[in-house]
Amino acid sequence: MPKINLAAIQQTNRTGYPVPFAAAVYGRWVRKLGPDSGLADFGVSHVVLKPGAASSQRHWHEDEDEFVVVLSGQAVLVEDDGRVAMQPGDMAAFPKGEPNGHHLVNESDGDCELLAFGRVPTGDAHYPDIDLRWSRGGYQRKDGSAF
Amino acid sequence: MPKINLAAIQQTNRTGYPVPFAAAVYGRWVRKLGPDSGLADFGVSHVVLKPGAASSQRHWHEDEDEFVVVLSGQAVLVEDDGRVAMQPGDMAAFPKGEPNGHHLVNESDGDCELLAFGRVPTGDAHYPDIDLRWSRGGYQRKDGSAF
Numbered sequence: 001m002p003k004i005n006l007a008a009i010q011q012t013n014r015t016g017y018p019v020p021f022a023a024a025v026y027g028r029w030v031r032k033l034g035p036d037s038g039l040a041d042f043g044v045s046h047v048v049l050k051p052g053a054a055s056s057q058r059h060w061h062e063d064e065d066e067f068v069v070v071l072s073g074q075a076v077l078v079e080d081d082g083r084v085a086m087q088p089g090d091m092a093a094f095p096k097g098e099p100n101g102h103h104l105v106n107e108s109d110g111d112c113e114l115l116a117f118g119r120v121p122t123g124d125a126h127y128p129d130i131d132l133r134w135s136r137g138g139y140q141r142k143d144g145s146a147f
Numbered sequence: 148m149p150k151i152n153l154a155a156i157q158q159t160n161r162t163g164y165p166v167p168f169a170a171a172v173y174g175r176w177v178r179k180l181g182p183d184s185g186l187a188d189f190g191v192s193h194v195v196l197k198p199g200a201a202s203s204q205r206h207w208h209e210d211e212d213e214f215v216v217v218l219s220g221q222a223v224l225v226e227d228d229g230r231v232a233m234q235p236g237d238m239a240a241f242p243k244g245e246p247n248g249h250h251l252v253n254e255s256d257g258d259c260e261l262l263a264f265g266r267v268p269t270g271d272a273h274y275p276d277i278d279l280r281w282s283r284g285g286y287q288r289k290d291g292s293a294f
Contacts (some may be wrong), residue, residue, distance in 0.1 A: 002249060003224060003231050004238040033214075038242030041212040041266050042189040046238075065188040067180075069216070069262060071236050077150060084150050089218050089260070091151040093184030093191075102149060113236070115216060117264060119188050 002037075006046060009036055017057065018139055018147035021132055027053025027106075045116045049075060049106035055116065057130055058101040063123035066094040066116065068104065073112030075104040080128075096121075101128040149184075153193060156183055164204065165286055165294035168279055174200025174253075192263045196222060196253035202263070204277055205248040210270035213241040213263065215251065220259030222251040227275075248275040 009031040015022050027050030034043050049055060055068070058078060069091045077084045077092055079102040086092070086104060094102050106112040125134035131141050140146060156178040162169050174197030181190050196202060202215070205225060215238065222233045226249040233239070233251060241249050253259040272281035278288050287293060 001228060001231070002226055002239040002241050002247065003233070004240060006238075033238070033240065037214075037240030038245065039212045039214060039240050041243070042214075042264065044214055044238075044240075044264075065186045067184075067186060067189075067191055069218070071216070071218075079149055081148060084148070086150070091153075091180070091191075091193075091262075092149040093151060093180065093186050094149050095185030096188070098185065100149065115238075117189065117191075 004033055004037065006031060009033065009046075011048075016139065018132070021057055021130055024054045024057060027051070028055060043118050043120065047114050047116055049073075049104065049112040049114070051106055051109050051111070053106050055104040055114070057127050057132065058103045059125050059127045059134075060094065060099055060101050061096050061118075061121050061123065061125045063096050064118050064121035064125075065096050066118045068092050068094075068114055068116045070104075071113040071115060073106065073110050074108040075106050075112045075114065077102065077104050099126065101126065151180055151184065153178060156180065156193075158195075163286065165279070168204055168277055171201045171204060174198070175202060190265050190267065194261050194263055196220075196251065196259040196261070198253055198256050198258070200253050202251040202261070204274050204279065205250045206272050206274045206281075207241065207246055207248050208243050208265075208268050208270065208272045210243050211265050211268035211272075212243050213265045215239050215241075215261055215263045217251075218260040218262060220253065220257050221255040222253050222259045222261065224249065224251050246273065248273065 031046040178193040
């Protein structure tokens with residue numbers, strides 16, 4: 001059956017961010033829809049942001065296009081140009097290589113549900129606000145030192 | 148600005164289907180979001196199905212994963228196993244090579260708005276209900292003859 005049964009898909013708030021950058025996403029609950037569905041061309045994540053949670057640390061990818069759509073609730077998209085409210089049905093695109101750090105933050109008092117699309121990146125990701133980078137398959141400080 | 152401004156993106160009900168298979172999608176109004184956004188890894192189409200319109204003829208792709216999410220309104224997903232109602236927030240995945248013809252039909256009296264994700268297919272597409280196939284970059288009858 002092609003219709004997605006969300007309740008049957010495991011939901012996790014796991015993150016690979018090193019402390020202290022992890023706390024911002026503890027309220028981010030993710031279901032990866034691709035594996036059970038058999039999708040391989042791109043990844044789809046169903047994300048619930050609890051009040052106060054961010055979709056990620058603000059970042060941009062050298063080699064991964066990303067796309068998000070809000071399904072329910074409210075979020076604020078934060079990027080280099082400022083802040084913009086995101087309502088249900090609102091969408092945003094983040095083309096790879098565009099050095100505009102972005103994330104969504106749930107500043108409301110209810111859940112925010114969104115879908116995020118992308119592909120597994122192999123290149124670097126950059127975090128303009130914090131001493132973090134993703135490179136060579138792992139997180140390091142910006143000077144390359146390990147956590 | 149990463150947030151998508153739908154109103155600024157051209158909407159079309161153009162179809163490449165040969166007559167008489169085109170009429171089913173005349174009420175399908177599509178905005179391709181990738182080109183203006185700079186996305187290349189996958190395609191995103193914002194689709195409005197007017198009452199009576201189908202998302203496509205029922206089909207499956209040999210080499211294109213597809214994913215849909217309903218944003219507003221109602222549709223019926225039709226596939227080999229039958230019919231299933233799709234409400235706002237409902238999603239479906241159609242992995243490439245799975246020979247299960249699918250489409251969404253708006254049988255309601257209001258618009259249905261959805262997003263469809265995929266990549267440009269190079270391989271064949273199959274249409275179980277009608278004398279049509281997509282092969283070698285174009286539509287033919289199932290016996291290979293041209294329209």
